[in-house]
Amino acid sequence: MKTKISILLLVVVAFAAYSFSFESYAHKAATGKYVGAQTCVGACHKTDGQGKQLDIWQNSKHSQAFKTLQTAEADKIAKDKGFTTPAAETPACLKCHVLGKDMDPSEFESTFSKEDGVQCETCHGAGSEYKKLSIMKDKEKAKENGLIIHDDKAAFCTGCHNSESPTFKSFNYDEMWAKIQHKKP
Numbered sequence: 001m002k003t004k005i006s007i008l009l010l011v012v013v014a015f016a017a018y019s020f021s022f023e024s025y026a027h028k029a030a031t032g033k034y035v036g037a038q039t040c041v042g043a044c045h046k047t048d049g050q051g052k053q054l055d056i057w058q059n060s061k062h063s064q065a066f067k068t069l070q071t072a073e074a075d076k077i078a079k080d081k082g083f084t085t086p087a088a089e090t091p092a093c094l095k096c097h098v099l100g101k102d103m104d105p106s107e108f109e110s111t112f113s114k115e116d117g118v119q120c121e122t123c124h125g126a127g128s129e130y131k132k133l134s135i136m137k138d139k140e141k142a143k144e145n146g147l148i149i150h151d152d153k154a155a156f157c158t159g160c161h162n163s164e165s166p167t168f169k170s171f172n173y174d175e176m177w178a179k180i181q182h183k184k185p
């Protein structure tokens, strides 16, 4: 009897964890692990020839999204919304500001840092399987290994840029994309 109850509990908990992490807009590849922005940019994505993704991202608010939650302004927003924990510890805030808040530690490599907020892999999927140059060079192969390319980019952005955000006013895709665009030249 006891074992039956604990098995049932385990299933319920596992399911809850699954649906919760699904909701946090972090894209999960079948096998890949999150390696962290520093791995992506350290390896390749920083030179002029590659399109300077590092500089663009580092100078964007996405890279600061976790640090934003550590401010007095953020704590006040959380408190006004009725949360009793600081913003940087409130799941309802971390949800859009940080990648992987509810995911199992086994999904991250040691190079990953949540301090990097909304990072490369938030939008492009867990990178451990596609980060190798030989795979990355071939877009189709990279996609098979977990790289995410969004068909409907506006819909993807509004997964976070919506009225659930306490500071949301409006979202214009073209204007907002112009601020963070980082195409390959």
Ligand code: HEC
Residues within 6 Å of the ligand: 024, 025, 061, 062, 064, 065, 066, 068, 069, 095, 096, 097, 118, 122, 153, 156, 157, 158, 159, 160, 161, 173, 176, 177, 179, 180
């Ligand atoms: C995982 C959630 C998430 C997704 C997906 C996301 N963003 Fe953001 N974005 C944020 C957060 C959180 C901030 C605020 C960061 C801060 O100020 O600390 C932000 C801020 C921004 C800013 C700076 C705000 C400003 O007014 O200058 C721009 C520009 C932006 N996002 C563009 C985009 C675009 C374009 C997309 C889609 C390609 C996108 N974002 C997808 C969470 C997200």
Ligand code: HEC
Residues within 6 Å of the ligand: 068, 069, 073, 074, 075, 077, 078, 081, 087, 090, 092, 093, 094, 095, 096, 097, 159, 160, 161, 162, 164, 165, 166, 167, 168, 169, 170
């Ligand atoms: C649905 C996704 C989402 C959730 C949930 C969310 N945020 Fe944000 N947050 C954003 C986005 C996107 C931005 C960029 C500006 C905007 O559109 O609101 C942002 C910006 C901010 C900013 C910077 C505002 C500025 O003007 O620079 C603060 C502070 C902030 N959020 C605090 C919080 C706190 C505190 C919570 C939890 C109570 C929270 N956010 C929950 C998505 C979210």
Ligand code: HEC
Residues within 6 Å of the ligand: 037, 040, 041, 045, 053, 054, 057, 062, 118, 119, 120, 121, 122, 123, 124, 150, 153, 182, 183, 184
């Ligand atoms: C907020 C989401 C978001 C973040 C964060 C982000 N990207 Fe992107 N990235 C996109 C979108 C959307 C596109 C597709 C643009 C298009 O096709 O018009 C893109 C395109 C690219 C491309 C160009 C692909 C091509 O074929 O032209 C590269 C390379 C890239 N991203 C690398 C990175 C790296 C490296 C980082 C981290 C430093 C990063 N991205 C962070 C959303 C993001």
